[in-house]
Amino acid sequence: MTVATPFTRRVAGVFAARVLRYAVGVVTSFVLARILGPAGRGAYYVVILTPTTLVALGQMGLPSSISFYAGRGRSGAALQRTSLLLAAALSAVLIGLVLLALPWLEESVLQAAPPELVRLALLSLPFQFLASFASSALIGRQVLRNYNVILVAQSILMLALIVVLVGVLDLGALGAVVANVLTAAAAAVATTLELRRAIREDPDEAGRPGILFGELASYGARSYPGGIAGFFNYRADVFLLSALLGDPAAIGLYSLAVSLAELTFFVPDSVATVFFPRVASSDRRTADELAPAVSRFTVLVTAVAALALVPVAFLAVNLIVPEFVDSLSAFLIILPGILALSVSKVLSSYVSGLGLPQRVAFVSSAALVVNLVANLLLIPVLGFRGAALSSLISYTAHAAMLLAITSRLAHRSPLVYLVPTGAEWQRLRSGLDELRRRLGGRTPPVDESGAG
Secondary structure, rough: OOOOHHHHHHHHHHHHHHHHHHHOOOHHHHHHHHHHHOOOOOEEEEEEEHHHHHHHHOOHHHHHHHHHHHHHOOHHHHHHHHHHHHHHHHHHHHHHHHHHHHHHOOOOOOOOOHHHHHHHHHHHHHHHHHHHHHHHHHHHHOHHHHHHHHHHHHHHHHHHHHHHHHOOOOHHHHHHHHHHHHHHHHHHHHHHHHHHHHHHHHHHHOOOOOOOOOHHHHHHHHHHHHHHHHHHHHHHHHHHHHHOOOHHHHHHHHHHHHHHHHHHHHHHHHHHHHHHHHOOOOOOOOOHHHHHHHHHHHHHHHHHHHHHHHHHHHHHHHHOOOOHHHHHHHHHHHHHHHHHHHHHHHHHHHHHOOOOOOHHHHHHHHHHHHHHHHHHHHHHHHOOOHHHHHHHHHHHHHHHHHHHHHHHOOOOOOOHHHHOOOOHHHHHHHHHHHHHHOOOOOOOOOOOOOOO
């Protein structure tokens, strides 16, 4: 029997949590689609995307920076104090700016969103910052077991609130937004308490060096362009659909297509979550050896998941929400792009973990330009399917550029990052065994040395 290493066990743990989280998420997505319909779901999607976008704009690369320095052994208490101050300051500034700009935003990128719901959704902003910063510190420390539980509980809470507020109380999009704010608050409290627990139980905490804001800002400034460009590469299409079409129903159809396609994200997200701090704490030779194997394995599992998802998505949409059947064409267009993104996520973790986030920033910025140009050209002609095609084009370009950079850094052929071998199939079988044990609540006997 293959003995699980600390790294593979962490990936399996995160993977199991993501599987459960996305399973609950897809139920939530279909419940919302069923109750709200295309127009209501589209309006809700734009509303909740607003504070999420503000977090992406205002975080200044700090989550990556916190994770990087936590992985390098900096004081957890110092990181937490700094995070709390930054979350409060950033939230206050951003909420004030948005309230001032809201009249203009309502006439452009937010015209598909009810203004009163946008204002309500802004209440989640400080909670999202807190959860993001605390989660980054936990990930950097590789303290993942309880963090994984929090992720699953967060999804379950969201589903329960949606059922009560939207399904039972019939509050519509208002109830969905309230559920989102309450879930964000609960996640912030839970991750903050978990970080405090991890700090208290760390025997080396007293001897760990502190952190200066300038250090966080320096690394964050290098990773921020990549983070913000990457975010808008994923989400600019929704705002452009709102600005160019102003049709909540089209956005509702497109958002379901995106939600379905992104179900396969649990694979690369699980790997990247663990891989980035692993690279940050490893020597260069170890990182160079890990990257190809991790990338190939991610490609294999993501491809298997995507192929399995297609018949399930078609059956579910036709049986549960037939009014969303037009979203399936966009889903099929986006899905190969998600496979390309699985490569991007792993290779971004490798390059950033080497301390070179500016290269990831350059690639993400270039891909964003491709995305914006394609959307502006294709949405007026093809509607929300044009947005799907634009995503496919930009995601593929993003992966190709990162692949070229990684190959040059490690002096390896691009194919070694893409083509799975027999070893990856064996790891897949071992990983499925480990996943079954995780989901079944059984922990195999393994060497715990070095485990986080």
